[in-house]
Amino acid sequence: MADKIRVMIVDDIAETREQLRKLLSFDPDIEVVAMAGSGEEALGAINQAFPDVVLMDINLPGMDGIATTAKIVDAIPTVQVIMLSVQGETDYMRRAMMAGARDYLTKPPSADELLDAIHRAYTMRQKMGTGTLTPIAGQPQVATAMTRTTDAKIVTIYSPKGGTGCTTLAVNLAIAMQTLLGTDAKVCLVDTNLQFGDVAIFMRLQATRTLADLAPHVQDMDSDLLRTILVPHTSGVQILVAPATPEDAEVFRDGKVEESGANTRLKAILEFVQHEFDYVIVDTPHQVDDVILAALDVSDLFIVVTRPVIPEIRGVRQFIDLLRKLSYTMDKVSLVINGVDNKRMGIQPEAIERAMMPAMVHIPYDERVALRAANYGEPLILKNARTPIGQAIVNLATEIQKHFMQTLEETVSASEVQKRPGIGRLL
Numbered sequence: 001m002a003d004k005i006r007v008m009i010v011d012d013i014a015e016t017r018e019q020l021r022k023l024l025s026f027d028p029d030i031e032v033v034a035m036a037g038s039g040e041e042a043l044g045a046i047n048q049a050f051p052d053v054v055l056m057d058i059n060l061p062g063m064d065g066i067a068t069t070a071k072i073v074d075a076i077p078t079v080q081v082i083m084l085s086v087q088g089e090t091d092y093m094r095r096a097m098m099a100g101a102r103d104y105l106t107k108p109p110s111a112d113e114l115l116d117a118i119h120r121a122y123t124m125r126q127k128m129g130t131g132t133l134t135p136i137a138g139q140p141q142v143a144t145a146m147t148r149t150t151d152a153k154i155v156t157i158y159s160p161k162g163g164t165g166c167t168t169l170a171v172n173l174a175i176a177m178q179t180l181l182g183t184d185a186k187v188c189l190v191d192t193n194l195q196f197g198d199v200a201i202f203m204r205l206q207a208t209r210t211l212a213d214l215a216p217h218v219q220d221m222d223s224d225l226l227r228t229i230l231v232p233h234t235s236g237v238q239i240l241v242a243p244a245t246p247e248d249a250e251v252f253r254d255g256k257v258e259e260s261g262a263n264t265r266l267k268a269i270l271e272f273v274q275h276e277f278d279y280v281i282v283d284t285p286h287q288v289d290d291v292i293l294a295a296l297d298v299s300d301l302f303i304v305v306t307r308p309v310i311p312e313i314r315g316v317r318q319f320i321d322l323l324r325k326l327s328y329t330m331d332k333v334s335l336v337i338n339g340v341d342n343k344r345m346g347i348q349p350e351a352i353e354r355a356m357m358p359a360m361v362h363i364p365y366d367e368r369v370a371l372r373a374a375n376y377g378e379p380l381i382l383k384n385a386r387t388p389i390g391q392a393i394v395n396l397a398t399e400i401q402k403h404f405m406q407t408l409e410e411t412v413s414a415s416e417v418q419k420r421p422g423i424g425r426l427l
């Protein structure tokens, strides 16, 4: 690397600053150009130090890390701020992202996490052009990207086998996402398990209208109609509930499919919903059919779930092989391992990752919390956010946000969406 990555450390505790500096000194590509003990000090030093990356403690006395970040990014838009915070400060994190932070890490970060984040941030910094003191015209800032100016990100939760926890994850992820993004954000959960959907039960919803009422109107759908079908949950999430009975789902079985094999009506609904929300979480059935193909067509992130048991892992492998054969864009596919319990007989999650791909998170096994939530229709994230299973789902929500932040540049610059060739014909 010709130029070193110029890093500034902002933390009110001298010992933490020194530990971070020491960690960074092992990387020959990084140079710590300034250290500051407060937001005010950081702002005073930034014009001389002119860092590429700022490591910012979120909790600073006086001007806090969020306010300092907003000012720094405002002054020098190319500076990449990585926020450091203790675990569980999700509302702070959301505000940090809105203020323009590029990434965040939980304290204390491991050396690998820290160095990876700095290198990643620097790559983004490079893509943003030369670091001038005037804002670069037309260059989107994280803050504007987080406030809704574009269509929703669609995140699908899928497993080739039943009972793996897809609905549990979809329901709780939607709520975690709503909490993370705040009340201004619009989060929708769509239950595409058309015949036997149970999101309404998991959330104890009284649904008088369902997807079956929307299906006949795909040609003349509008926001007002959609509003009458959506069912609100107390968390703020809005739900498109699955048809009440398998017979009601027949309205989707008119044989109309896209070239890709996707169910035409369902795809049209998902695409319409995408215009109206910031995040759309999609729960799915398990068979690979026109419903899943519709979800694959529209998803920005397709999360495949497995528990650490051989038949499910095999199912996921077969499904991933299928996606590869169909030239599906694999960087949209991610893995989550659910029901991890090291005390029980199960395959080690690391072994699953080695055989397939790294998992976004490992969700621990917790029968008491998960079963109670399912039986009472009370999503576990509401009452048990601090349990390991709750924390893992919060982590999943933050990992998803990170994923989209990392692909933000590519998303903005990608002028052409990669299309799958005739997936339907192969099934």
Ligand SMILES: Nc1ncnc2c1ncn2[C@@H]1O[C@H](COP(=O)(O)OP(=O)(O)OP(=O)(O)O)[C@@H](O)[C@H]1O
Pocket (backbone or CB within 6 Å): 159, 161, 162, 163, 164, 165, 166, 167, 168, 169, 193, 284, 285, 286, 338, 339, 340, 363, 364, 365, 366, 367, 368, 370, 371, 372, 374, 389
């Ligand atoms: N991490 C977990 N630990 C323990 N139990 C879990 C966990 N995740 C889910 N469960 C339980 O497993 C059961 C199946 O979960 P869920 O309905 O979410 O799976 P699914 O894949 O959507 O199933 P379906 O095939 O019915 O669509 C539920 O009783 C749920 O409470």
Ligand SMILES: [Mg+2]
Pocket (backbone or CB within 6 Å): 166, 167, 168, 193, 198, 283, 284
């Ligand atoms: Mg389910």
